[in-house]
Amino acid sequence: MLLPPPPPPSSLLPGGAPGAGARAMAGPELQDEAGLREQQDEGGERGRGGATAECARGRAAVASRAVSEAEAAASAAQGDPDGAGPRWGAQHAGARELAELYSPGKRLQEWISVILCFSLMSFNFYHLLFCLRLEHAFSIIFGIFAGIITADFASGLVHWGADTWGSVDLPIVGKAFIRPFREHHIDPTAITRHDFIETNGDNCMLTVVPLANMAYKLVSLSPALHQSCPWECYVFALAIFGTLTNQIHKWSHTYFGLPRWVIFLQDWHVILPRKHHRIHHVSPHETYFCITTGWLNYPLEKIRFWRFLEIIIQGLTGEKPRADDMKWAQKIK
Ligand SMILES: [Zn+2]
Numbered sequence: 001m002l003l004p005p006p007p008p009p010s011s012l013l014p015g016g017a018p019g020a021g022a023r024a025m026a027g028p029e030l031q032d033e034a035g036l037r038e039q040q041d042e043g044g045e046r047g048r049g050g051a052t053a054e055c056a057r058g059r060a061a062v063a064s065r066a067v068s069e070a071e072a073a074a075s076a077a078q079g080d081p082d083g084a085g086p087r088w089g090a091q092h093a094g095a096r097e098l099a100e101l102y103s104p105g106k107r108l109q110e111w112i113s114v115i116l117c118f119s120l121m122s123f124n125f126y127h128l129l130f131c132l133r134l135e136h137a138f139s140i141i142f143g144i145f146a147g148i149i150t151a152d153f154a155s156g157l158v159h160w161g162a163d164t165w166g167s168v169d170l171p172i173v174g175k176a177f178i179r180p181f182r183e184h185h186i187d188p189t190a191i192t193r194h195d196f197i198e199t200n201g202d203n204c205m206l207t208v209v210p211l212a213n214m215a216y217k218l219v220s221l222s223p224a225l226h227q228s229c230p231w232e233c234y235v236f237a238l239a240i241f242g243t244l245t246n247q248i249h250k251w252s253h254t255y256f257g258l259p260r261w262v263i264f265l266q267d268w269h270v271i272l273p274r275k276h277h278r279i280h281h282v283s284p285h286e287t288y289f290c291i292t293t294g295w296l297n298y299p300l301e302k303i304r305f306w307r308f309l310e311i312i313i314q315g316l317t318g319e320k321p322r323a324d325d326m327k328w329a330q331k332i333k
């Protein structure tokens with residue numbers, strides 16, 4: 001059976017709008033196909049042509065025991081049948097070049113960020129337990145919920161900003177912080193080969209400052225802190241979910257070997273589900289940017305929030321959205 005090429009985004013809705021509803025419609029038809037089909041979709045604009053399902057299943061049988069083997073199969077399945085070489089995945093020329101830009105200095109920054117962040121998280125969690133009061137139970141639960149929603153929105157804002165604007169050529173931030181976003185679109189399974197430090201280093205760096213500020217308050221204002229406990233719980237939930245965003249994102253790309261509790265959380269949409277995140281990975285990567293829980297993706301798409309921001313910024317700066325992302329996607333050598 002030939003896998004039909006996915007429709008171009010412009011065909012999902014009349015007028016070319018990549019409506020969430022229409023994209024979500026694409027989900028169920030894929031649901032019966034097991035992980036490999038999803039891997040194949042995920043690899044980019046996908047499966048351009050032509051690997052057969054039998055071929056894919058054959059590879060899946062070999063690959064199902066280990067994530068890395070599965071990725072190899074998925075990457076192979078994305079080869080261009082026209083003989084022009086692999087289009088998406090680790091063999092893509094742009095992906096190889098971007099992977100080589102991961103430097104020892106960047107690695108050191110990630111290590112320091114992870115150690116600081118997780119130390120502060122443990123410290124704050126321990127001290128926060130002493131400020132909890134039963135009479136604040138409702139506002140504490142509300143604070144935690146609001147923190148998770150805020151983290152989801154922040155993940156969307158950062159992801160949209162890095163996907164849509166800027167360039168790998170920018171000094172310092174280009175190679176260090178924009179590069180991983182470009183790599184992720186042309187080699188989406190690369191993230192599953194990144195270790196814990198590379199996956200979480202950048203997010204840890206972002207949350208170190210609020211966590212350090214919180215630690216200071218917990219120590220210096222300790223007796224009076226129970227008054228502001230719901231607020232501290234909000235900040236803590238925001239920091240935890242913000243820190244774990246890319247880990248959650250990595251899980252949404254992993255089809256083999258996930259712990260059962262992670263699959264449970266994905267299935268109940270507590271964290272970003274795999275099928276949900278696939279909607280973002282349809283070229284030109286212009287919607288569903290929230291990658292913590294994904295709860296805000298549908299409402300933001302409904303009000304065309306990202307498109308609205310892009311029109312304003314394009315009007316003010318003249319910059320074209322996703323110009324750099326397109327450039328890397330089209331790199332062939
Ligand atoms: Zn993206």
Ligand SMILES: [Zn+2]
Nearest residue numbers: 184188249277
């Ligand atoms: Zn992704």
